Amino acid sequence: MLDLDPEEQRTVRLFQDNARSVVNVSTTATYGPLFSPFFAQQQVPRGVGSGFIWDTAGHVVTNAHVIAGSKEVTVTLSDGTVAKAQVVGGDREKDIAVLKLQDLSQEQMSSLRPVQLGSSSNLLVGQRVFAVGNPFGLDLALSQGIVSGLGREISTGGMWGGLGAASITNGIQTDTAMNPGNSGGPLLDSAGRVVGIATAIVDPTGRGISSGVGFAIPIDAVRGMVDQILRVGRVVRPALGISIAPVPQAMQGRAAPSWSSQAQRPAKAEGVLVVTVQPGGPADVAGVQPTRRELTGRLLLGDIITGINGRAVRMQKDLFAALDQCQVGDVVELVLMSAAGTSRTVNITLADRERMAGSE
Structure with a gap:
């Protein structure tokens, strides 16, 4: 590397130091009739992506969408070793999955090289980052x-393919070239530490081509999710036990269709509207009121969440971001406003979202 300038030498070393930690993840799916004397089911390739070695126990982290719908997952290491992988668990909404390499020899296991984790909390706009992966199924x-x-x-x-409001908060935007196949691979800082996981691109063409706007999941969020998956097989996310919707425009002071004589004229507010409250759930116990319709047909709008733990809630994403910072069992303080404009504060103990049948 004598002919390279110092910056080029650092970049070359960064790639060499991390190449052994990045893997290719390929999947197959089963197609064909379940029961037929004439046609057998077939295993066909479904897609490829990237991942990286998390620990010496053989765990690999990737995106949940990389392995979604697969019947079989295969991981190819940087030295060409091909291994079957078991899905330990994951979370579709946060796009995280953890795999476990299977049937490797003791020597192969001892040669695994986990990535070095950094921090996403101290990233600065303008600092250099690097993506390592398998774009379009090519080698590293x-x-x-x-x-x-x-x-x-x-x-x-x-x-x-859904219409839900699921999202990843505090995402990292980068102009680093990321294409199909990069998903699940690490985003590194200039010291070679993982600061994010490549997960999505903006593609105006619809052809899966990088436009210079890519996104990565911050590693600080990934750490906690992976730890939970390794312990219990899934991401344990807290829930209030409600379903929500944007506040109607009439309550925001913007133009809106006229309210019928049978509807309640609401006060102006910013926040999110409580649509339903799960019976016996945390919000129900705290007295949060859902939207409902009286026997006469009059619509009674539910409570409006305008704040949580001292933070303003203006949109759904504000509530999601606040809940992402909490754990099951935490007590949160909600600021609520009734449709009539009366404000109050309630304390709610968060429950396990999966056991609350997917409510927020």
Whole structure:
């Protein structure tokens, strides 16, 4: 490397030091009739992505959408070793999955090289970052760019063909080239530490081509989620036991269709509207009121959440971001406003969202 300038030498070393930690993740799916004397089910390739070695026990971290719908997952290490992988667990909304390499020899296990984890909390816009992965199924490739923005909200509803409001908060925006196949690979800082996981790109063409706007899941959030998956097989997320919707426009003071004589004329407010409250859930116990319709047909709007733990809630994403910082069993303080304009504060003990049947 004598002919390279110091910056090039650092970049080459960064790739060499991390290449052994990055893997190719390929999946197959089963197609064909379940029961037929004429046609057998077939295993066909479904897709490829990237991942990285998390620990010496053989755990690999990748995106949940990389392995979604797969029947079989195969991981190819940097030295060409191919291993079957078991899905330990994951979380679709946060787009995280953990795999466990299978049937490796003791020598192969001892040669695994986990990544070095950094921190995403101290990232700065403008600092250099690097993506290592397998774009378009090619062998390991390196691309570089800068942190273009921080605190981005990455919608994950579209990854699954749904219309939900699921999202990843505090996402990292970068102009580092990321293409199909990069998903699940690490985003590194200039010291070679993982600061994020490549997860999505903005693609105006619809052809899966990088436009210079890519997003990564911050590693600080990934740490906690991976730890939970390794302990219990899933991400344990807290819930209030409600479903929510944006506040009607008439309550925000913007133009809106006229309210019928049978509807309640609401006060102006910013926040999120409580649509339903799960019976016996945390919000129900605390007295949070849902939206409901009286026998006469009159619509009674529910409580409006305007704050949580001292933070303003103006949109749904504000509530999601606040809950992402909490754990099951935490007590949160909600500021509520009734449709008539009366404000009150309640304390709610958060429950396990999965046991609350997917409510917020």
